[in-house]
Amino acid sequence: MGVIDQLRDRFASLSPSLQQVARYVLDHPNDVVTQSMRTVGQHAQVPPTTLVRFAQTCGFEGWNPFKQALTADMGLASEAGNQYGERARSLMGRARDKQLTAEMFAMQRSNLDLTEQHSAARLVTAAKLLEKADQVHVMGMRACFPVAFSLVYVYRLFRRSVHLLEGMGGVREMQLRAIDQGDVLVAISFAPYSQETVHAVELARARGCKVLALTDSLASPLSLAADETLLFAVNSPSFFPSVTAAQALSESLLEVLVSRAGPQAVARIESAEGELHDSGVYVQPVRK
Structure with a gap:
């Protein structure tokens, strides 16, 4: 501990x-x-x-x-005190530096290793929390939105009761009203933490909803209020924190969920895949 x-x-x-x-x-x-x-x-x-x-x-x-x-x-937390502009300024003059991209890929490999070390053993526990939920709500704002969106998109291939809290059209408050006791909120954020996501976590706790935090520190406001926490590293030599490890963590969680879901989940995935192909959303190969 x-x-x-x-x-x-x-x-x-x-x-x-x-x-x-x-x-x-x-x-x-x-x-x-x-x-x-x-x-x-x-x-x-x-x-x-x-x-x-x-x-x-x-x-x-x-x-x-x-x-x-x-x-x-707190080993996974981003470097404290460095502002985006300050870090971007440090990259000026390095356009021809052959080590520039090498540093990025090396840091991403390190982020993935750190994330695996801290969170791999907790994936099953997180999956069990989601499996018990009546409804699963997922929220990630700004840079974390792609992680939240892909988690919902793939999860819904084998579970219908998964919802994205994106607030499009100014309806976030309406979406938050759907959170209820027996549900789980998956909250995704890293420092500096999104005020909207923290508010959603507080609201979920007040309503008796469980919280699964995907975040960068056990001391984050998401983790401190969460029932379970999965950590991801956000370190980057560039000016903006990286979400690569967060995406990998999300995909790993989905892998565990599918492995535990049984034949019904496989049938739902096959059905969804067939409907996608039949609807014409994909480019079909040209037959000679």
């Missing part, structure tokens, strides 16, 4: 002063791993001695070992 999970489980048993520290750690994990102990203490409004006592209560010798463990726990 990681540091964030331990804090969430032990939060209620902590003293008020230690809860104050825990709340700051959960709400601002990026600041905790990048700032000094003195700065963290000032922001959390506690003296450094309380931070040390907090770390020891969590099973660490002191604040630095706790900070190192938290850093490792």
Whole structure:
């Protein structure tokens, strides 16, 4: 169990002063791993001695070992503090750099490896959560929309009760009203987190709906409110975080779902495939 999970489980048993520290750690994990102990203490409004006592209560010798463990726990989160414009500026002058694209492909391979290490073992648990749902709602905004769309598109090939919360035409509130107890919301986002997606997660929790988070950190607002979390890495040498690993994670989840679904799912997929071909949506090969 990681540091964030331990804090969430032990939060209620902590003293008020230690809860104050825990709340700051959960709400601002990026600041905790990048700032000094003195700065963290000032922001959390506690003296450094309380931070040390907090770390020891969590099973660490002191604040630095706790900070190192938290850093490792958040290993999939994007690099903190780098703005898109700042990162794009760093690419200026590298148009002829032969290592430019090589860096990108190397980073994508690393992202896939990290995502597999952190999330492969949790795919079956996530699949079981979805299988028990009356309805599955999927939401991913902006850069995460392609991941959400493809998840719904493929999932609906063998399950009809899957819905995309895209908000087209300004009807997002109407779509959110359909979320109910017994359903599961699949929420997809990475830092900086989409306000719309966080709002949907909060609404789902209030209605007794389960939440499956696909996100970049156990400390993300999606994960902190989720019943299950699948992590994906978003690191990129370019100016914008990568969603390649998120797409691979989504496809892996679908693979697990189909493998567990049985013959009825295969029959539905074959039927849907036949209807697609019969409807003429695909270019047919020219017969000589």
